[in-house]
Amino acid sequence: xxxxxxxxxxxxxxxxxxxxxxxxxxxxxxxxxxxxxxxxxxxxxxxxxxxxxxxxxxxxxxxxxxxxxxxxxxxxxxxxxxxxxxxxxxxxxxxxxxxxxxxxxxxxxxxxxxxxxxxxxxxxxxxxxxxxxxxxxxxxxxxxxxxxxxxxxxxxxxxxxxxxxxxxxxxxx
Amino acid sequence: xxxxxxxxxxxxxxxxxxxxxxxxxxxxxxxxxxxxxxxxxxxxxxxxxxxxxxxxxxxxxxxxxxxxxxxxxxxxxxxxxxxxxxxxxxxxxxxxxxxxxxxxxxxxxxxxxxxxxxxxxxxxxxxxxxxxxxxxxxxxxxxxxxxxxxxxxxxxxxxxxxxxxxxxxxxxxxxxxxxxxxxxxxxxxxxxxxxxxxxxxxxxxxxxxxxxxxxxxxxxxxxxxxxxxxxxxxxxxxxxxxxxxxxxxxxxxxxxxxxxxxxxxxxxxxxxxxxxxxxxxxxxxxxxxxxxxxxxxxxxxxxxxxxxxxxxxxxxxxxxxxxxxxxxxxxxxxxxxxxxxxxxxxxxxxxxxxxxxxxxxxxxxxxxxxxxxxxxxxxxxxxxxxxxxxxxxxxxxxxxxxxxxxxxxxxxxxxxxxxxxxxxxxxxxxxxxxxxxxxxxxxxxxxxxxxxxxxxxxxxxxxxxxxxxxxxxxxxxxxxxxxxxxxxxxxxxxxxxxxxxxxxxxxxxxxxxxxxxxxxxxxxxxxxxxxxxxxxxxxxxxxxxxxxxxxxxxxxxxxxxxxxxxxxxxxxxxxxxxxxxxxxxxxxxxxxxxxxxxxxxxxxxxxxxxxxxxxxxxxxxxxxxxxxxxxxxxxxxxxxxxxxxxxxxxxxxxxxxxxxxxxxxxxxxxxxxxxxxxxxxxxxxxxxxxxxxxxxxxxxxxxxxxxxxxxxxxxxxxxxxxxxxxxxxxxxxxxxxxxxxxxxxxxxxxxxxxxxxxxxxxxxxxxxxxxxxxxxxxxxxxxx
Numbered sequence: 001x002x003x004x005x006x007x008x009x010x011x012x013x014x015x016x017x018x019x020x021x022x023x024x025x026x027x028x029x030x031x032x033x034x035x036x037x038x039x040x041x042x043x044x045x046x047x048x049x050x051x052x053x054x055x056x057x058x059x060x061x062x063x064x065x066x067x068x069x070x071x072x073x074x075x076x077x078x079x080x081x082x083x084x085x086x087x088x089x090x091x092x093x094x095x096x097x098x099x100x101x102x103x104x105x106x107x108x109x110x111x112x113x114x115x116x117x118x119x120x121x122x123x124x125x126x127x128x129x130x131x132x133x134x135x136x137x138x139x140x141x142x143x144x145x146x147x148x149x150x151x152x153x154x155x156x157x158x159x160x161x162x163x164x165x166x167x168x169x170x171x172x173x
Numbered sequence: 174x175x176x177x178x179x180x181x182x183x184x185x186x187x188x189x190x191x192x193x194x195x196x197x198x199x200x201x202x203x204x205x206x207x208x209x210x211x212x213x214x215x216x217x218x219x220x221x222x223x224x225x226x227x228x229x230x231x232x233x234x235x236x237x238x239x240x241x242x243x244x245x246x247x248x249x250x251x252x253x254x255x256x257x258x259x260x261x262x263x264x265x266x267x268x269x270x271x272x273x274x275x276x277x278x279x280x281x282x283x284x285x286x287x288x289x290x291x292x293x294x295x296x297x298x299x300x301x302x303x304x305x306x307x308x309x310x311x312x313x314x315x316x317x318x319x320x321x322x323x324x325x326x327x328x329x330x331x332x333x334x335x336x337x338x339x340x341x342x343x344x345x346x347x348x349x350x351x352x353x354x355x356x357x358x359x360x361x362x363x364x365x366x367x368x369x370x371x372x373x374x375x376x377x378x379x380x381x382x383x384x385x386x387x388x389x390x391x392x393x394x395x396x397x398x399x400x401x402x403x404x405x406x407x408x409x410x411x412x413x414x415x416x417x418x419x420x421x422x423x424x425x426x427x428x429x430x431x432x433x434x435x436x437x438x439x440x441x442x443x444x445x446x447x448x449x450x451x452x453x454x455x456x457x458x459x460x461x462x463x464x465x466x467x468x469x470x471x472x473x474x475x476x477x478x479x480x481x482x483x484x485x486x487x488x489x490x491x492x493x494x495x496x497x498x499x500x501x502x503x504x505x506x507x508x509x510x511x512x513x514x515x516x517x518x519x520x521x522x523x524x525x526x527x528x529x530x531x532x533x534x535x536x537x538x539x540x541x542x543x544x545x546x547x548x549x550x551x552x553x554x555x556x557x558x559x560x561x562x563x564x565x566x567x568x569x570x571x572x573x574x575x576x577x578x579x580x581x582x583x584x585x586x587x588x589x590x591x592x593x594x595x596x597x598x599x600x601x602x603x604x605x606x607x608x609x610x611x612x613x614x615x616x617x618x619x620x621x622x623x624x625x626x627x628x629x630x631x632x633x634x635x636x637x638x639x640x641x642x643x644x645x646x647x648x649x650x651x652x653x654x655x656x657x658x659x660x661x662x663x664x665x666x667x668x669x670x671x672x673x674x675x676x677x678x679x680x681x682x683x684x685x686x687x688x689x690x691x692x693x694x695x696x697x698x699x700x701x702x703x704x705x706x707x708x709x710x711x712x713x714x715x716x717x718x719x720x721x722x723x724x725x726x727x728x729x730x731x732x733x734x735x736x737x738x739x740x741x742x743x744x745x746x747x748x749x750x751x752x753x754x755x756x757x758x759x760x761x762x763x764x765x766x767x768x769x770x771x772x773x774x775x776x777x778x779x780x781x782x783x784x785x786x787x788x789x790x791x792x793x794x795x796x797x798x799x800x801x802x803x804x805x806x807x808x809x810x811x812x813x814x815x816x817x818x819x820x821x822x823x824x825x826x827x828x829x830x831x832x833x834x835x836x837x838x839x840x841x842x843x844x845x846x847x848x849x850x851x852x853x854x855x856x857x858x859x860x861x862x863x864x865x866x867x868x869x870x871x872x873x874x875x876x877x878x879x880x881x882x883x884x885x886x887x888x889x890x891x892x893x894x895x896x897x898x899x900x901x902x903x904x905x906x907x908x909x910x911x912x913x914x915x916x917x918x919x920x921x922x923x924x925x926x927x928x929x930x931x932x933x934x935x936x937x938x939x940x941x942x943x944x945x946x947x948x949x950x951x952x953x954x955x956x957x
Contacts, residue, residue, distance in 0.1 A: 017290070024289075033206035034199020036422070038371045039455040043876030046371055074199030087197040091189055094845050098677025099196030100203065100371040100422030129885040132876070134371050134423045135677045137848030138884040 005066050007032070008076030016063050022056075023047040025063035026073060034074035034103045038132070045131030048104030049073050055108045057130070074103030077110065085148040085155070086110045095144030097135030104131050109145040117156075118149055182682075182689040182696025184904065187841035191697070192681045201420040204375045204392050205452045212377065213242055215438050215451040216292035218282040218299050219461065220274035223310070223532040223869020224321060225303035227273055227281070235284055235298040240291030242445060244299065245283040245437055247271035255440055258406055261430060261648060264335075264497035265327075266535060268433040273306070275323055275495035276534050277871050278460030280433040285441050285449055308532040308869030309333060312469060312490035315529040323495060323530040335497050335528035338506035340588045346523035349484035353475035357560040362938045363548045365467040365492070365533070365863040367459050367873070368540040369881060370676070372422025374462055375452030376435045378442035388415045389439060394428045394674055395714025398648050400706045402431055403439070405649070418704035424676035425853070426538035427463050429500040429716050459879055460871045463500060464533075464863055465540030467492040468548045472513075472556045480566050482575045485522040485587075487513055487552065491537075493528045499537035501544040502640055502648045502713070508545030509637050511588035515553035516597050516635045516807060517575040522587040532869045541853055541914040543638045543717040554632040554919030555926075555936075562930045567614075568631050568923070569605060573598055576633070583900075590637060592805045593899050596833070600895045601633055604809035604831040607893045613813060621931060626816035626950070627826075628928025631809065634916035638908045639722025639804040648713060652799060655719070656710035657727035659688065659735060660793035663781040665774030666698045672712010673724040674704045678910060679842040680720065684728050686838050687904065691732035692739075693759020693773040710795050718806070718908035721838065722899075727798035729903040734794045738780070742792075743771040745785035804899045804907035808832040810851075810920035816928050818955060821947025823859065823925055830917070831893035835907035843909050844892055850913025851890050856882040857914070858921035862940050929953075 004013045007030060014029045026032045026049070038046030040059055047058045050072035077084045086106045089095065096102040105128060112119055112127040119127070124145045125138070133141060182188045195201050232244040247269035250256040257265045270281050282299050286292035307321045314320055315333035324330045350356060377390040387409060393399050396416040404411040421428060438451040453462070468489050475484040491507060493499065501508045507526035514522050539545070557575075561568035576597040577584050584592040605611075613629060620627045643652030656672040669688055673680060685699035703709055712724060736756065743761035744751040747769055754761040762770035771779075780792035813827040830851055837843045860880040863873040873879035898905025918939060925941050926934065932953035937945050 019290070027205075031208070032199070033203075034201075036203070036372070037205065038373075038422075039876045041455065041875050041877055044371060044455075044881075074197075078198060083197065090197050091193045094190065094841050096193060096196055097679065097845060097849065098371070098421065098423040099192070099201050102196050103199050106197065125884040129883040132371060132881050132883060134369065134425070134853070134881070135849045136845060137850075137852030137890060138887050139848045139890060140845060141884065 001064055003063050003067050005068060006070045008072060018062065018064055020063045021059055022061050022063045022066050023058035026058060032073050032075050036100055036103060038100065045104045046101050048107050048131060050107050050111055053111060053114060055111050072107065074106060077106060084110065085151040086145070088151060089144040089147035093140050093143040093147050095136065095141045101131060101133045105133065105141055109148060112145065113149055113152060117152060182686045184686055184690040184836065184838050185840065186686065187839060188682060188686065188696060190679050190682045190842070191685065192679065203372055203420045203422050204377065204390055207377055207390055207419060209377060209379055209448040212448040212450055213285050213287060213445065214289040214292045215283050215285050215441060215449050216296040217280050217434055217457065218296045219457065220270065220277060220279040220281055222274055222303055222305050223277045223308035224306040224323070225274050226306065227270055228302040228304055230282060231300040232282065234300070235295040238291065238295040238298055240287035241284060241295045242287065243285045243441060245269065245285070245441055247281070250437070250440065253440060255436060258431065258436055260496055260498035261501065262497045262499045266496035266498055268436045272326060276532050277869055278457065278534060283437045283441070285445065310531055310533060310865045310867065310869050312492050312529040312531065315531050323532060333530040335493055335530060336506045338526045339524060340511035341523040342521055342587070343523045345521040346484045346486055349521050350475045350486065353483050354478040355476045355564060357474045357476070357556060357563050358471065359552070359556045359559050359936060360471045361552065361555060361936060363466045363468045363470065363551055364939060365464050366540065366857055366861040367464050367863050367879065368425035368427040368538065369459065369879065370423030370425055370427050373453045373455060373458040374428055374432060376438050377448055377450045378439040379448040380439065380442040382446040386413050386415065387439060388417065390417045390419060391435060392421055392428050393418045394424045394676060394716050396674060396704055396706050397672055397711050398651060398713055399431060401651060402649065415707045418674045421674065421676040425541045426465065426500065426716055428676065429538055430463050430498060430536065432462055455876060456874050459863065460874045461534050463536035463538030464494070465538055466548060470548065470552045472552050474556050474560055476560060476564070480564050480571050480574055482517055482519045485514055485519050487524045489526045491526060491528040492531050492533065493537055494531055494533040494535040496535035497528065498535035501539060502646045502653055503544060504645055509543055510545040510549045512546050512590055512635065512637045513549035513553050514586050514588060515550060516577060516633045518577045518581065519587055524588060533865060539717055541850060542911045543636060543640065546637055547915045550634045550915045551919045554634060555922060558630065558923040558926060559935055569601060569610060572631065572633050573601060591802055592635065593802055593901055594897050595635065595805060595807050596895060596897050597633060597807060600807060600831045600833050601809045603893050603895055604811050604829050607831065607891060608811045608827065608829045610811065626818055626928050628814055628924050628930070630812045630920045630922065630924025630927055632916050632920035632923060633809045634807060634912065636718070636806040636912050636915055637803045638718035638806060638911065639800055640717050640719050641803055642801055643799050651713060653713050654797050654799040655712040655723035655727055656795060656797045657724055657731045658710045658795040659731045661694070661735060661777045663778050665694060665777040667694050668700045668702060669728060670702045670709045671724045671728070672710050673715040673720040675715060678715065678720065678846065679839065683721065683839050683842055684725065687725055687728045688732050691729050692736055718911045721906050722804045722902060722908045723798055723800055725906055726800065726903050727796045730798055731794050731796035734796060735792055738792060739773060739776040741785060741788065742776045742779050746771050746775070746779055801901050804835065804902060806832065806834040806907040806909060806912050808912060808916055810916050812920045812924040814924040814928055816925065816946060818950060821943040821950060823941060823946060825855070825888040825921065827891065828888045829891045829893065830913060831895065832909060832912055833895040833897050834909035834912060835899045835902065836896060836905035838904070838906060846910045847892055847913045848890055850911060851917050852882055852887045853914050854917030855887060855921060857939060858918045859940050859942065
């Protein structure tokens with residue numbers, strides 16, 4: 001089947017079997033391998049991408065279900081050489097170790113900050129509770145998202161009126 | 174005027190990680206991200222039964238399916254003498270089953286096809302006829318007379334017993350028990366769990382038909398050892414085997430063993446002449462690859478009336494699954510379990526262990542621990558808390574009374590270990606202060622008067638890591654040294670290559686910092702490479718917290734070698750005598766004339782442009798480090814829990830973790846590791862369980878049944894530290910990655926048992942789930 005969708009700001013067209021999962025389409029057909037596969041049962045969140053700005057586990061939907069949607073993967077977070085606040089937060093706060101859950105965690109974090117720019121620790125923990133990390137014990141992931149929230153707030157204070165995104169480029173507003 | 178260099182990244186600086194740059198951009202290069210031209214995909218058919226004879230395997234329909242290139246059976250592997258392979262514990266393991274299947278999930282056949290989807294379709298079309306046999310699912314069943322014989326493939330195997338092993342002294346231990354005032358017994362089962370790194374295991378085998386070179390990309394924590402094992406098993410010349418471990422998405426011991434899939438994929442690539450990728454799915458990972466624990470333990474602790482420990486007696490039955498494939502390099506059958514006297518000065522001890530075959534997955538990996546030290550630490554720490562409760566002595570006080578004293582180091586334990594250094598009372602005091610223990614104890618009493626169920630658990634673990642000195646530790650004869658090769662370029666930048674392999678531990682940063690400390694090159698200027706056996710020096714890999722104790726030591730030693738050469742070059746450049754030079758902050762200067770100096774960067778340039786007469790050019794070297802002893806990290810963890818009487822739910826209110834891992838190279842990375850281990854310890858204590866029904870069906874075969882902690886239930890951690898350097902490590906470092914997984918399960922469970930002790934509850938086996946707690950409370954008549 002012919003599929004077209006907007007991936008990280010570009011229109012991408014392809015031809016897939018109807019049964020192909022979105023995660024396999026992104027990884028195999030588009031070679032966007034930053035989206036990882038961890039469990040196949042929608043339990044771990046390593047495959048999380050944003051569909052129209054909302055976190056979706058891309059092993060849970062078919063590529064054909066994403067036709068016409070705006071997809072953001074980890075590769076779409078940075079604007080050229082400029083890292084998004086969420087990426088900076090994960091680096092500064094040591095929010096990653098093996099890096100396998102990191103793309104999904106960052107996308108969920110970025111999406112959370114779009115909806116709720118100043119989340120409490122409990123709100124952050126609840127937001128990322130669909131994503132499993134085996135390395136960090138989550139302490140520094142929480143701090144990384146808080147770091148990104150502060151950076152967004154500081155940027156907003158510096159340039160009032162200019163919208164600051166957490167990096168969910170291509171996501172629906 | 175001599176140049177001043179800012180040596181950013183010295184030991185003790187929490188510098189940010191260098192490896193982050195690619196991971197936060199989604200540009201990591203994990204196994205499944207690698208796509209080779211013309212690559213095929215493999216899917217493995219696994220046994221649905223725990224124990225069954227194979228009557229027939231029909232591959233005709235599968236072979237005719239679209240995209241299928243080959244179907245591999247045990248029979249085909251047997252023709253190439255590859256149906257069986259050796260394990261790391263000197264047993265054999267089936268690669269593809271030929272005679273019968275011995276656990277649910279065992280590899281039976283494999284399909285190689287153009288795409289992953291096609292391979293999986295055809296796999297489902299293979300027809301296997303089984304004759305189901307009774308399944309043995311515990312050591313207790315395995316030793317019953319008349320139990321089904323699992324390993325009938327082994328000529329002299331008449332029952333399901335694998336080994337008997339002992340440590341310590343039976344006679345003196347018995348005598349001490351005879352004069353004890355009090356004997357406290359704990360029988361506990363440390364259940365089977367699985368490391369479950371977020372990335373599963375896999376490989377891509379690429380055998381070049383023209384050159385005969387086999388390049389195998391593999392999720393391996395020990396690529397060099399794997400290469401040698403492959404050479405020995407397949408007969409391929411070792412220079413024609415290149416194992417590459419790319420970025421690894423967590424290991425925790427799961428990625429140490431050789432799995433059948435690796436062997437089948439390599440054989441298939443050899444036969445077909447195209448690259449073959451195999452990546453297991455989560456179900457396959459949980460049901461077939463290296464499990465952990467599964468120890469049934471009974472401990473007896475003898476004490477005098479004042480609570481002084483006199484002797485320890487332990488017996489364990491080990492459930493090893495269908496093949497004895499414990500991934501451990503020691504000469505001791507039960508790994509390092511005989512560290513079970515822990516942090517205590519126990520004059521005599523006797524440990525006995527028996528291993529049994531069962532119809533369960535093989536493995537016995539060191540899941541974020543040093544070869545069974547986790548089970549040992551759990552047993553002694555649970556036993557001490559139970560002893561304190563029985564004797565009516567505070568559990569912290571009983572520990573203090575019996576700790577090995579700082580002046581007793583190096584300490585020779587009753588079971589044969591030589592502890593390098595420690596200050597256990599100090600770590601305990603820091604933990605108790607940080608927790609506010611005395612106040613909390615009073616608070617617990619107040620709450621209990623109000624009917625609340627609440628308690629405090631303490632655990633003071635001692636680890637034994639850094640395997641190991643070659644006399645006691647080897648993998649199939651390969652001594653457990655590790656290595657570092659350091660090459661400084663003319664511009665003063667460097668590349669460090671090591672025999673280890675990071676799986677998230679931050680080696681690219683930590684080991685660069687050791688070069689910074691020893692040679693003055695900023696960490697940002699030191700590239701660290703691991704995992705490619707064609708380029709890295711030989712090493713035994715990363716597990717058992719051995720990278721910093723062993724390869725970290727090798728890095729310090731090779732940097733010092735280069736510094737020694739640098740001194741000669743500096744003397745030449747400064748026209749001074751070598752002995753008149755002093756080293757400081759990345760430069761040599763003439764004593765008394767600090768302005769007369771040469772930086773390491775100037776020395777590096779001279780090494781290629783202006784060496785003294787007769788000196789070999791270049792600035793590079795390699796060091797193989799065989800540690801003189803293990804290192805012994807330790808600490809005290811304290812946990813506060815509240816139990817809901819109505820539901821049995823346990824809420825962890827506080828976790829204080831004081832770790833002493835010797836000198837900390839990058840404190841940020843150390844703390845990150847401790848956080849992660851405390852979370853895994855929480856999972857093991859309360860959630861993570863691999864179990865089996867009577868037919869040997871694995872319960873816990875996916876992430877909906879095998880529960881891992883999320884951010885929501887994982888407690889907040891409060892860390893503290895003491896620093897007692899290792900006297901034999903060149904930097905005083907001890908290793909830390911596993912301390913929290915080793916130390917914390919007992920602390921969590923001790924807190925629950927302390928909370929339930931007013932109701933006479935003395936034990937709940939892990940995982941301590943709400944239903945078990947609720948049942949225990951109900952049995953004590955206290956449910957609301």
